[in-house]
Amino acid sequence: MREPFMDAFEAALGGSPTALDPWLAAGERPQAGxxxxxxxxxxxxxxxxxxxxxxxxxxxxxxxxxxxxxxFGGNQPPASPVMDAFGAGFPDWLERFPPAATLRYLAPVARLDAAWSQAHRAIDAPVVLAADVTGLPSARLFGATARLHPSAHLFWFDWSVPSIWLANRPDAEPGQTVTWEETPEGLIILRPRMDVVSRRLTPAERAFLDACDRGRSLGQAASAAFLVDPATVLPTLFAGLLGAGVFTAIDMEPSL
Incomplete structure (x- = not known):
């Protein structure tokens, strides 16, 4: 809970000429400061x-x-000294900001930026490697559950938001032309090791990871992937996700 003085000081910064009167001597006006x-x-x-x-x-x-x-800063002043927390409401605010009304991609792109920052600050956690599951019986593996890395953020859009975001990142190559079009796209943003990475997702990968994120078994996740794309090659899909560092643990069912 903020102190009354901080609320008054915020109001004074916003232009209220009398907000600090209870803390000032009679007739004192600190407007210049x-x-x-x-x-x-x-x-x-x-x-x-x-x-x-x-x-x-x-x-x-x-x-x-x-x-x-x-x-935005005037409408939603920070409630704490942590500036990351101050910016958390920016994507939702952009959706209501009249000058951004014709820029339909802007708020979703802002959510991807926010996910990148959250992944950057996420706790360190181990990464499951392909070698960790090699040789496990298929029946046991299909009964296991896979926990996503704590830095992972999954996204699926009905429009080309990931393409726009990737083409306009600070480290993106200049000159790329990307249009806002009705093409479904998925993306995962995470920091499995030292650096934040992003990876496009196929519909089958998205269905597989969404099932894992909801605590379903790997067998159930596989079924979800096949339902979306019957041509899915499960070993290839699973190996690709393992190589990307998406999982932090595989919880095996107890052996009978």
């Missing part, structure tokens, strides 16, 4: 959002993004 704090605070918030949402900034340009960040 507040102006410096107001500018510094606004810039710090905008800089924090730009660091958290670099793909959004690249898509709309620095000026558009800076103006949006200043408005």
């Amino acid at each position: 507040l102006w410096v704090y107001r500018n510094t605070t606004a810039k710090a918030r905008a800089d924090a959002l730009a660091a958290l949402y670099p793909t959004v900034e690249r898509l709309v340009g620095q000026d558009w993004f800076r103006d949006a960040a200043l408005i």
